Amino acid sequence: xxxxxxxxxxxxxxxxxxxxxxxxxxxxxxxxxxxxxxxxxxxxxxxxxxxxxxxxxxxxxxxxxxxxxxxxxxxxxxxxxxxxxxxxxxxxxxxxxxxxxxxxxxxxxxxxxxxxxxxxxxxxx
Numbered sequence: 001x002x003x004x005x006x007x008x009x010x011x012x013x014x015x016x017x018x019x020x021x022x023x024x025x026x027x028x029x030x031x032x033x034x035x036x037x038x039x040x041x042x043x044x045x046x047x048x049x050x051x052x053x054x055x056x057x058x059x060x061x062x063x064x065x066x067x068x069x070x071x072x073x074x075x076x077x078x079x080x081x082x083x084x085x086x087x088x089x090x091x092x093x094x095x096x097x098x099x100x101x102x103x104x105x106x107x108x109x110x111x112x113x114x115x116x117x118x119x120x121x122x123x124x125x
Contacts, residue, residue, distance in 0.1 A: 008038035
């Protein structure tokens, strides 16, 4: 049976065995808010493949690069911000391409111009 990437299906003992770490390490990562596994109705921790991949990244940072858990937290937050910005940029590129490919009035002949959310924040009147 194939599970979705975000589907919480793995017990803590299985994840610990897959990653060759102690379950207590996973509990510590949760206490440090580095991971947030789902919980079943019986409050049993359930991990998704996304959680496992995130734990692999944490292990790489700590074991191979010597980053402490506070540093891991900062790196993970920065990574989330970068991922979010990259997604937003891709969406904006798509919008620009769509606008350039449309056969409407050219931007230099348009009577109304739009302002980006960034212009509205930075140049607020």
